Structure formats: structure tokens, C-alpha cells
Amino acid sequence: MFRRVTSKPTTSEPRFAIIASETDEAQSAVRSLTKRYPLCGRDGADVLVVLGGDGFMLHTLHDMLDAGDTRPLFGMNRGTVGFLMNEWRPSGLAERLAKAKAITVRPLAMKATRCDGSVVERPAINEVSLLRQMRQTAKIELSVDGRVVMPELVCDGVLVATPAGSTAYNFSARGPILPLSANMLALTPLAPFRPRRWTGAILPDDVAVCLRVLEPERRPVAAVADQYEVRDVSEVRVTLDRSRALTLLFDPEHALDERIAMEQFVT
Structure with a gap:
């Protein structure tokens, strides 16, 4: 390369x-x-x-x-x-x-659990994104620090972006631009169908975001850490890697x- x-x-x-x-x-x-x-x-x-x-x-x-x-x-x-x-x-x-x-x-740390139970961990400098793999929309439960903040997001996907990555995929999905000194993360939906008016959230960068795929066999979802893809995931945990x-x-x-x-x- x-x-x-x-x-x-x-x-x-x-x-x-x-x-x-x-x-x-x-x-x-x-x-x-x-x-x-x-x-x-x-x-x-x-x-x-x-x-x-x-x-x-x-x-x-x-x-x-x-x-x-x-x-x-x-x-x-x-x-x-x-x-x-x-x-x-x-x-x-x-x-x-x-x-x-x-x-x-500082990179994000992605911990992706596949439907077969295997686990893949990868860093992401820009964003971690979940994307539907087939024609059906994805259904994803969103949790922050163990608290369910959205029981069901029906969408093409969702992403968590760092400030450095907030002007990339996140911005094209109409997510917010985050100053580098903001100590925040962007949680941004991709083509949300339900709830229609939800445009995302800005979160402190010391939280753990958990994205649980609902109906993963029928509505398969892939997780992508920058350029690295993991297919058929059931759950993805995203944190900022301060180490x-x-x-x-x-x-x-x-x-x-x-x-x-x-x-x-x-x-």
C-alpha cells in the first residue's frame, strides 16, 4: 500500500x-x-x-x-x-x-458481536456505523450507559462519530459538526423511518453506546469501523479509547x- x-x-x-x-x-x-x-x-x-x-x-x-x-x-x-x-x-x-x-x-473502540456469538474489536478514527445488509430496513435499539434511550429505531443505519470524523460520513448524513475540543460524540441516524423526526443526539465522550440489532436474522446488519466491515452483527458497543x-x-x-x-x- x-x-x-x-x-x-x-x-x-x-x-x-x-x-x-x-x-x-x-x-x-x-x-x-x-x-x-x-x-x-x-x-x-x-x-x-x-x-x-x-x-x-x-x-x-x-x-x-x-x-x-x-x-x-x-x-x-x-x-x-x-x-x-x-x-x-x-x-x-x-x-x-x-x-x-x-x-x-483519539479513536473509538468498537466491540461487535456477531449472530454466531463471535466478537470482533476494531478502532475507528472517524466513525462506527451500522448499515442494513438487505432491502429490509434495520431495527436497532439504542442504549447509553446501560439505559435504553430508544427502544426501536427503524432506519437504514446509525453511526457514532468522533469530532475528527464529524465532517465526514456523519456530516453527509446531516449530523452535527463537533469542534475538536468539544469532548462530545455524534449519534446520527441514517435515513430514519421511525421515529421520522429524530435527527440524532450529541453525547459526552465518556459514555458507552450500545446498538442492539432487533430481528438480526431477518434484517441483517453490518458494522463498519472506518473502512473495516463486520457482517451479521447482533450488538455493537462503542466507547472512546482514551488509552x-x-x-x-x-x-x-x-x-x-x-x-x-x-x-x-x-x-
Whole structure:
């Protein structure tokens, strides 16, 4: 999925390595940076420069979580939207890294129980979503900290989003945009049929959200943690994982917290 670039760094340059997607745009950017800077191998780097789009950044973040790697990431957009990325600019990279603003994001922890009783646990940086697998609508019971807050939601699905993910799938489903400092989670229905007027809820991020599938054999539901899908689930528990944190670096004028706040005024 990515190419590692290795070169011997000099003491006058920051120790960083490049992780790039396999797209032509990203590989062209690798060649440009390789000509300009002394690079080190990934294991010896203090900062990892990620070249690609938001999807590749999410993939890289999950790799970091799986490896227990807490080093900061500085992304440059060589993809499409690039919400999690900085502007592509090959010049002045060392200075940009020195001045970058650090943003900490914490993942959700998804514990999905399948109908056969097996359990799958996965992190999610943007959101955990439940989606109907067939033509029938899903029926889902919603609980917060063990209290049933909605006995039956008839819908295409429902999701729990972090502030970092609130401008992604959550926003397209008409969920709220959450500032990074809000310490909140968004609980947002997907095409709700009953109750029709329920548009979701904003919850403190220290709660446990339990989504129990009603009639799972007749109305099968899949759970998705970012890009990882688990099919035929009967129950999904979602909490914020405070034991793990990831650090994203941004140009001060292009920082993620400011971009999320300004998304509220985009027309």
C-alpha cells in the first residue's frame, strides 16, 4: 500500500521519513522530496510525512494504532479532498515541520458481536456505523450507559462519530459538526423511518453506546469501523479509547481544529 523511502540524513535536517500511496501523484511527490531532502528510514524517523489522500491517511493511522506507534504524522495532499492533509508544497518542509501545530485525536473502540456469538474489536478514527445488509430496513435499539434511550429505531443505519470524523460520513448524513475540543460524540441516524423526526443526539465522550440489532436474522446488519466491515452483527458497543492517541501535524494556518470549525459556515 505504501513505499518507504530511505536515505542517510544529515544532522542539519529534521529526521523524517516518507510514506506514500501508490498513485502517480503521490509517487511523483516522493521523487520531488527525495531530490530536495536527506531522508531517514521509517524506524529512525521522528516525524512521518504522509503523501496521499484522506483514505490513505486513515489507512496509515490504523497501521500506527496496530503497531502502537505514537510518532506524529504530517500529511500533504496528493489525493482528492485532503481534509486531513496539508497543502502539497515541496519547498520549506523542514520549516513547516518546525512550526506545525499538533492535533491529538483519539479513536473509538468498537466491540461487535456477531449472530454466531463471535466478537470482533476494531478502532475507528472517524466513525462506527451500522448499515442494513438487505432491502429490509434495520431495527436497532439504542442504549447509553446501560439505559435504553430508544427502544426501536427503524432506519437504514446509525453511526457514532468522533469530532475528527464529524465532517465526514456523519456530516453527509446531516449530523452535527463537533469542534475538536468539544469532548462530545455524534449519534446520527441514517435515513430514519421511525421515529421520522429524530435527527440524532450529541453525547459526552465518556459514555458507552450500545446498538442492539432487533430481528438480526431477518434484517441483517453490518458494522463498519472506518473502512473495516463486520457482517451479521447482533450488538455493537462503542466507547472512546482514551488509552491511545494519534498526533497529526498541520500548518498553523491550515490546522484541523480551525478547518472543522469553519465547515459550519460552508454553504
